[in-house]
Amino acid sequence: MSREKNGIFPLGALVAIKRGKHVGSVCVVVGNAEKDGKILIANGVEISAEKPKRKGSRHLEAGGPLSREVADRLAGGKKIDDGWLREALRRLK
Amino acid sequence: MITLKKPAEAEKMRKAGQIVASVHKAVRDAIKPGIDTLTLDQIAERVIGLASARASFKGYRVPGVRVPFPSSICVSVNDEVVHGIPNRSRFLDEGDIVSIDVGAEIEGYHGDAACTYPVGRISPEREELLYVTRRALDIGIGQVKPGHTIGDIGHAVEQWVLGKGYGLVREYSGHGIGRKMHEPPQVPNYGKPGSGLTIRPGLTFCIEPMVMSGGEPVRNVDGGWTVVTCDGSDAAHFEHSILVTEDGAEILTPWE
Numbered sequence: 001m002s003r004e005k006n007g008i009f010p011l012g013a014l015v016a017i018k019r020g021k022h023v024g025s026v027c028v029v030v031g032n033a034e035k036d037g038k039i040l041i042a043n044g045v046e047i048s049a050e051k052p053k054r055k056g057s058r059h060l061e062a063g064g065p066l067s068r069e070v071a072d073r074l075a076g077g078k079k080i081d082d083g084w085l086r087e088a089l090r091r092l093k
Numbered sequence: 094m095i096t097l098k099k100p101a102e103a104e105k106m107r108k109a110g111q112i113v114a115s116v117h118k119a120v121r122d123a124i125k126p127g128i129d130t131l132t133l134d135q136i137a138e139r140v141i142g143l144a145s146a147r148a149s150f151k152g153y154r155v156p157g158v159r160v161p162f163p164s165s166i167c168v169s170v171n172d173e174v175v176h177g178i179p180n181r182s183r184f185l186d187e188g189d190i191v192s193i194d195v196g197a198e199i200e201g202y203h204g205d206a207a208c209t210y211p212v213g214r215i216s217p218e219r220e221e222l223l224y225v226t227r228r229a230l231d232i233g234i235g236q237v238k239p240g241h242t243i244g245d246i247g248h249a250v251e252q253w254v255l256g257k258g259y260g261l262v263r264e265y266s267g268h269g270i271g272r273k274m275h276e277p278p279q280v281p282n283y284g285k286p287g288s289g290l291t292i293r294p295g296l297t298f299c300i301e302p303m304v305m306s307g308g309e310p311v312r313n314v315d316g317g318w319t320v321v322t323c324d325g326s327d328a329a330h331f332e333h334s335i336l337v338t339e340d341g342a343e344i345l346t347p348w349e
Contacts, residue, residue, distance in 0.1 A: 001149070001176065001196055002175050002194075002262075002265040002266060002267065002268070002303060002330075003265065003267070003275045004264060004266075
């Protein structure tokens, strides 16, 4: 059975941090580290889009909505900055 | 977490792979015009049960899809790319192409493999599609050598498929496999040479090119499970579970 690219944490998915310094923060998936399976997240506030945080899937809660504009922008190879990301998240919520 | 399988684990995966291959043989022998796709599922379930194994797909859940996968195998016909749900009302016709995807678990380890079969005599266009997709799998497996990367596999598959004028599914990929059916790493059917995880002995993963004769966009139907081509063009799917050895690739699911 094929796996959906990026599986449970596709680009643009809204996630909540379950463990660590930023527990409770809501972020969006901005990438996946293929080598070790970690997920890259950012929210433009505590976690910058220019320096996304790497989290293991066990420390993230999925199930939130998907931001198509974030997904499409990243899939198109375009960068996102914190201001843009904050706005995108505001529209999603 | 990416794990390298020890010899005892590899042996269990061979066992799971052999069961998957047995299911393919039984289902392949049953494919004919007029058979419904649920009957194929029941045949698969019987073979899996007789082997004291468990159907990996049955009850499988993915985020975003409310209903767990209801069947033991995926049966995808013509423009259905993957994850087709067997149905008593869906009959195979002469000239169809049908992709059978099988997963089985035994002693805690999974095997997963897919093949697209012709139903009776098929058109030259469909024959070509099957050939290109099958060859894509072989080309991908040919890149499996210690020191190569996952990106080498995807690049080789992509170059072949696009070079032949066909489309590739990019939203779904191959995957690591072992104690879970889907483990890291992802194994996309496209990539840059030298990118991604370095392939090492003990790694187990599935390579599964999904190729369409028309445009690449796909969409989900049937409550989110079945993937179909947006333009209605045909799709084919071939997959093997692979164990990386010191010499290259060992195919764990010999469905040929």
